[in-house]
Amino acid sequence: MTDSAFLDIRRATKSFGSAMVLDGVDLAVTPGEFVSLLGPSGCGKTTLLRIVAGLMAADTGRIVLDGEDISARPPHRRDVGVVFQNYALFPHLSVAENVAFGLKARGAPKDQIAPTVRRFLDLAQMAGFAERSVKALSGGQQQRVAVARALAVQPKLLLLDEPFSALDRKLREAMQIDLKRLLRELGTTAIFVTHDQDEALMMSDRVAVMNRGQIEQLDTPDAIYKRPATPFALEFVGLSTRIAGTALEASGPGEVAIATDFGRIRGQGRFTPGSPVLIGVRPERMAFGAQPDQNTIKARLTDIVFQGSRVQAHFAAPPGEPIQIESVGALPAGLAAGAETPISWPVADTLVYPRLKS
Ligand SMILES: Nc1ncnc2c1ncn2[C@@H]1O[C@H](COP(=O)(O)OP(=O)(O)O)[C@@H](O)[C@H]1O
Ligand SMILES: [Mg+2]
Missing domain, CATH: 3.40.50.300 (P-loop containing nucleotide triphosphate hydrolases)
Structure with a gap:
């Protein structure tokens, strides 16, 4: 064209x-x-x-x-x-x-x-x-x-x-x-x-x-x-954590608040309040611990997978799909499978898509 x-x-x-x-x-x-x-x-x-x-x-x-x-x-x-x-x-x-x-x-x-x-x-x-x-x-x-x-x-x-x-x-x-x-x-x-x-x-x-x-x-x-x-x-490309939710009101310029099973999450884009959405986050954008001004949720660690230069942590996330964090270097000291821990990631790294209701 x-x-x-x-x-x-x-x-x-x-x-x-x-x-x-x-x-x-x-x-x-x-x-x-x-x-x-x-x-x-x-x-x-x-x-x-x-x-x-x-x-x-x-x-x-x-x-x-x-x-x-x-x-x-x-x-x-x-x-x-x-x-x-x-x-x-x-x-x-x-x-x-x-x-x-x-x-x-x-x-x-x-x-x-x-x-x-x-x-x-x-x-x-x-x-x-x-x-x-x-x-x-x-x-x-x-x-x-x-x-x-x-x-x-x-x-x-x-x-x-x-x-x-x-x-x-x-x-x-x-x-x-x-x-x-x-x-x-x-x-x-x-x-x-x-x-x-x-x-x-x-x-x-x-x-x-x-x-x-x-x-x-x-x-x-x-x-x-x-x-x-x-x-x-x-x-299809790369790993991602995906969380289903429902759009609420705009939470800032180009930002939308979303109701999820983990509580309120903020993400990128404009959506009609009440419309079903899918949240996506790349695993290397997520980090352990709560961060002010970021999205923070609590989840339970299930597995730690060593991958040479990187470490992957898997979290149970009922009723949704598992959550994955990928970090370069070691995980926080004392973190063991079964522990509940806060996870956070920037609003700017929170991708939001329309979700087809199943
Ligand atoms: N000559 C053909 N006759 C009938 N079906 C075909 C023919 N060539 C491809 N298809 C079908 O078209 C679809 C796409 O095939 P293809 O282009 O080979 O996919 P890909 O290369 O992405 O794996 C498949 O469902 C395949 O079975
Ligand atoms: Mg082919």
Whole structure:
């Protein structure tokens, strides 16, 4: 929709039978940007990616790339590279031949093919593997080749569909950092599909949080975490304590008082008095002890979970969901499971959403 959009997906819809899988998706990506589609399995991420790649047609909507409507073009005329989870390399070709494939198909000048292959294998840190059979490579190495192959033709847009999800954690983290650096060096615009919030938060310039065929929030990782736009975004990304309540009167500019089972809590936003709301608080915003001018409640400690650099404290909160506090360093001395203790957090960190009455 914006003038600066390099990729502009407008009102994309897709149904399979009676199931609406994409429900009017708008997404504008700026040049060189790395945007993740983050959402649970089945929310429509792969379908959206396939529509952008031209591997599937949308029912309605338009795809504009670099000023051109590519909606009706076949995949090979879209200037879009794709990397899938299952490496999809040509097994009978060598590493170098795999990377050369797209260049040859596009009729690149013969004398440029070998240097381009070398350059992209080098960038993908696979320079020493050019003559190997791809069958002899590990999963991580195959994905490096798949990335090199997709980038060698220098597409306008690179699409990646859970490319690292089959790799173990250490390797995945190394690949994430390398890919991010590589795309930045090349200035390539990319859309990266993942159901892994850590991956999305760490790699992306912006994250599109998807739920049931819609983008619920498109924002920077920092904003997604600190200011989730919807209860789904709050719950899907990161930990949170959630407390149901009913809006009372405004308690200050942009602030609302809320009646809860823990007593009166103040939060951010404007709500009609009497309307049901959901309060959300990130665990690292909560602290032990009462604080004047903050929200303070009493709860009973049930578990302490050590996580290396951090400690998590869990509190029973009948009749609601458990409350979690995450703190760096030790918990207050003498605090043991079973103890009732005050917990406080700033009003500014109290997120409030409309709640659907169940
Ligand atoms: N070709 C297809 N035919 C019928 N249903 C499909 C097809 N492709 C995907 N779906 C359905 O569409 C929904 C979204 O799928 P998908 O886009 O693959 O989700 P995600 O990638 O987010 O896990 C799922 O319910 C899936 O079963
Ligand atoms: Mg998928």
